[in-house]
Amino acid sequence: xxxxxxxxxxxxxxxxxxxxxxxxxxxxxxxxxxxxxxxxxxxxxxxxxxxxxxxxxxxxxxxxxxxxxxxxxxxxxxxxxxxxxxxxxxxxxxxxxxxxxxxxxxxxxxxxxxxxxxx
Numbered sequence: 001x002x003x004x005x006x007x008x009x010x011x012x013x014x015x016x017x018x019x020x021x022x023x024x025x026x027x028x029x030x031x032x033x034x035x036x037x038x039x040x041x042x043x044x045x046x047x048x049x050x051x052x053x054x055x056x057x058x059x060x061x062x063x064x065x066x067x068x069x070x071x072x073x074x075x076x077x078x079x080x081x082x083x084x085x086x087x088x089x090x091x092x093x094x095x096x097x098x099x100x101x102x103x104x105x106x107x108x109x110x111x112x113x114x115x116x117x118x119x
Contacts, residue, residue, distance in 0.1 A: 002026040002108045004096050009113030012086055016117070020081040022096030022110055029077045033102045036070065036081045038092035038115075048094070049081060050102035059102055064090075086117045 008020040022034070035050040049070040050059045058070045069082040079096065094115050099106035 002098065004098060004108060004110035006094065006096055006110040006113040009094060009115045011116045011118065014087055014117055014119050016086050017082070017084045018086065018115060020083065020094055020096075020113060020115070021078055022080070023076070023078045024098065025077065027098065027108075029072070029079070030074055032098040033100060033104070033106075034072070034079050035097050035099065035102060035106055036079075037095045037097060037106075038090075039095070040089075040092040043092075045095075051079065052102050054101065083115070086115075088117045088119045091115060091117050 003025045005023045006020060008018060012018055033050055033053040036048040037045050038048050039045040048061050048064055049068055051070055067085045072079045092115060093112040095112045096110045097106035098108040
């Protein structure tokens with residue numbers, strides 16, 4: 001069974017920080033690309049960040065560059081999304097997902113964690 005479980009969401013004021021966690025089980029973490037996605041009310045789901053399965057490179061959406069940082073702890077089979085300087089437009093349900101590569105299809109998804117940023 002492949003399982004991804006997000007945690008760390010919550011309410012924060014604009015300019016604040018949150019760290020999201022995604023704990024993986026049922027597969028070897030470093031064999032997969034792991035992506036963070038978000039979906040805001042009334043909007044399509046968008047990619048936020050991803051770590052490549054091929055070389056470990058990280059990628060970020062333009063909207064979060066310089067504010068969000070993707071990291072991983074292979075020993076814990078867990079990835080993190082450190083979110084700083086949060087803006088109200090960052091409000092969304094955040095998901096982690098596993099796939100073959102960052103530009104491919106992500107077949108395994110977590111349940112999501114709500115991030116709400118107040119102005």
